[in-house]
Amino acid sequence: MNMPFYVAPEQIMKDRADYARKGIARGRSLIAFCFVDGIAICAENKSSTLRKVSEIYDRIAFAGVGKYNEFDQLRIAGVRHADLKGYAFSRGDVDARSLANQYAQILGQIFTHEMKPMEVEILVAEIDEDDGGGDQLFHILYDGTVVDEDMSVVLGGETEAISDRFGELAEAPELADGLRRAVSALSGPDRALGPAELEIAVLQRDTGRRAFRRLDDAEVASLVEH
């Protein structure tokens, strides 16, 4: 009879985490930050059809990096969760915190119990209706760790270098200023990213019930370059 080799649990977890991190680092990164009228999410993405940033509910947005099919599956589950909850109770009862916890449960479960962890990092963002005081950014890692971020967050590979270039936000900037900073942080010193290689969406206050809006290439160009 074959006896399985003993592998220390620390080693198993470390191997899985390395595997997930490697997968995530292969993809491109994104930055989310609070600006005066809401939250902006700026991703490096050459495709204009396979989205990294999308709408979940009236005031909630989703962004994912890593393996597309895996975070897209999570995105759709989030849309379903939010729509079902809004239908069963009321639209005001749908919130990012509970959705972030659900994501954390699923990612944690998959990380410890499945053959392969999900190679994703996701962001659930929610804007406060009145002012920026209640804006929320939940950063959820491949192992189910949830981090409640303050003003900005970087997801994906090379996060440290990008965060250093982006810096800390003392107060919420104007959209154009924040975007210029985010784009130059994502590009780094050796290259420049144009509107076609960027996917930018905002959750903006005072734009009606559905706060989520994508910025098209022309709008990105006018905001970033001048």
Next chain:
Amino acid sequence: MNLPLFRPPDDPGPNFAELLRRSGFENQASTGGSCADAKIPAVDYRHGTTCVALRYTDGVLLAGDRRATSGNLISHRSIEKVFAADRHSGVAIAGAAGPAVEMVRLFQLQLEHYEKVEGEALSLEGKANQLGQMVRQNLPAAMQGLVVVPIFAGYDVKLNEGRLFEYDVTGGRYEEAEHACTGSGSLHAGTVLKLGYRAEMDSGAVTDLAIAALFEAADEDSATGGPDPIRGIYPMVATITAQGYRRLDDDELAERTDALIARRRAQ
């Protein structure tokens, strides 16, 4: 409420009604199925009443009266029968108020859910077909007396024109080129529309015609409410154009209704 994850063969796709069924909301998934076996007395529910829709140069207009009745009693004076379905379309309903409002709510959610899951809105044709399926699903309840007959109107962003669709109780869908009406006062309202309609009307002219049609319907049909200046209740009117759905404010409607009454007095 946990995260609804499905295995690929069980995945409901962008269909919200199917998602409801698979998540244990079986009774709500179709507005009619669950009460098919119940014996419901024919007079004991609220009845929605006259709604009209017209095409004009910039798009379409939807209008409806504000009265709900239970048998021969007025159960609500300011009910709304015209709803935005999404940014570029709207629904007006006639029939049993409970199932009708629930159908609209499911329809609105279905359109938004589809748009979010697929990343792109349904075509206007697709939305009209979707509503037809919902009306058809209500057929068992309709046989018990809980009839819901909507009008669907929207701005087709691909064809750049307003379009409107009428339904029958079996879910049959009929596109109308000029105008449509539904509800117990539709015979009278329809006659006014037919006589007053001209090609290339502007938004002011169609608003006046819709108000006149509802006024005449209220004059002849006890289940349709007329304007109520004492309480400040006027018919509800909404336009749908390339800029989207817009509800006309009560001040404008009050002004137009007063002008109509003044014209009648002078005659």
